[in-house]
Amino acid sequence: MSNSPTTLFDKVWDSHVVRKIEDGPDVFFIDRHFIHEVTSPVAFLGLEQRGIGVMYPERTFATADHNTPTINQHLPVEDPLSANQLQQLATNSAKYGISHWGLGDPKNGIVHVVGPENGITLPGFTIVCGDSHTSTHGAFGAIAFGIGTSEVEMVLSSQCIMQPKPKKMRINVNGQLGKGVTPKDVALYIISKLTTSGATGYFVEYAGDVFENMSMEGRMTVCNLSIEMGARGGMIAPDQTTFDYIQGRPLAPKGADWDTQLAYWKTLKTDAGASFDEEINFNASDIEPMITYGTNPGMGMGISKHIPKAADVEGGVATYEKSLDYMGFAENDSMIGKKVDYVFIGSCTNGRIEDFRAFASIVKGHKKADHVTAWVVPGSHIVEAQIKEEGILDILTEAGFVLRQPGCSACLAMNDDKIPAGKYAVSTSNRNFEGRQGPGSRTLLASPLVAAAAAITGVVTDPREFL
């Protein structure tokens, strides 16, 4: 072992390299693998065509989330293609001895919500899934990132993938966050500064007192969005907040094993003097509640600002104009007061209990605007139960909202939760790409607070008016 100062990322990465290939990638060992119904079927098919099996089925966990309905989950899934994918996930999991939380299972939910809440996600682990928002799990000090289906097949068959080691970036945010500024806003702010490709080729460590003071739910929101600035993943050093969150979860270590693991976890931090390829600093006080106005997550701004002019942003003018044209917006427009047709709160970005607490804190005592259709979708059954136990459901119902059942829902609109063409949705999800929430849909990404303010006023509204 080297005594030179080492980053958190290097500590975790280097301890998982099975073999270094000269002029090639590392053979990289994976501790935990999540699979879902959409990106796994072809991987299982590949195993069958090659006549090979699953090397460590106990290291893979299956949950159905991407195309599942968010109402009437007790009934058969109507769409035959979705039903087939769900069936394949169940069949493949049973065949290879993989734990499977299908539709209706009390542990079912969005993969990046159920992994942490069941204690599957732990510090120092390497975690992959055929889903780019796997970066979420970095909140625990794990190296976690999304992979393609070929790599899903690699992990199933050999528990390894071939991965070149990314460069390292540290993003420091220090200071006091203002009123109404949530972890989502911190992430959207960073992405708006770095652009959607600013961290491509890097793995990010988030550091500074803003993250140290953040809850695990907040850290997950931030790490979740790492991919939206191009980074493969982002991570935060584990601390007492992390350990307190993990302890007692169903699959977390227990007894003597807990003590051993905990001692190791406490070593997982970047040493003083360790170097990064890139280091960026932001001040917390510069961050406002954020909203996006374009068709990638980098096109975001403080909610009180005006849409920038093409000449003032990085990138080509034609691409920028195409984007504003799609959204039906113009340079220099204010976002405040723009009409909102739909509000979506949920997703692996903002579908955890804290997000619903935040949403409820604003809608309490108000009524949903009549013309707004709102989809309130918990990230898992456990979150759904918490919403009920904490009395949040009563607040939502009183304000005219209906709580749906867990799943990815309108974030990628693979199920029936599609925003119609031309309509505007304030969404707490992660992507505002053209048609992401349904063909022709127009997405404004924002925090649960901004979503709540939009839901009760029917227009884009600064949530600080209600705080």
Added chain:
Amino acid sequence: MAYDSFSVLKSSAVPMPIENVDTDQIIPARFLKATERKGFGDNLFRDWRYDKNDQPKQDFVLNNPTYSGKILVGGKNFGSGSSREHAAWAIYDYGFRCVVSSFFADIFRGNAINVGILPVQVSPEFLHEIFTAIEKDPKTELVVDLPAQTITISATGASESFAINGYKKHNLLNGFDDIDYLQAMKSEIADFASKR
């Protein structure tokens, strides 16, 4: 052996000078419901290619008979967003074997190589030269030489080299894939796993 091998590709190219082409555009989520890897090419760039009545949009480059070829040339940050390998499958299934851009998103780049598409990253200046050459002559030929790691505009002779690691280059040249490699080292992996 998972795909065709790749050596030297000579072809005209389809220009798409748009930045940040994300994988939701390459293949929208509602077309990810297959459980086999076939037919994705039909829905490549679905919502840019067809209107809401499923009629081809005449102003989209894939519907313009002037442009064709096995090489797709995209703007900066091609393939951002979702990790869906279906995006690479759709590009391959449509008939492209190479994507050229000045910058690729990480996951897409890896997925492309894993399914046998060569991602060629060139300088912004050379990308501009390629777009200009295609504008001048839509049938202009590009030569992508993997052994030499160069891309050349035949008409002008302008050429640039591109990077690819030796391991992946060897795989592409021979049509090998990572699973072949990993299967051959399973005992080493088992030893590693037993110590964790």
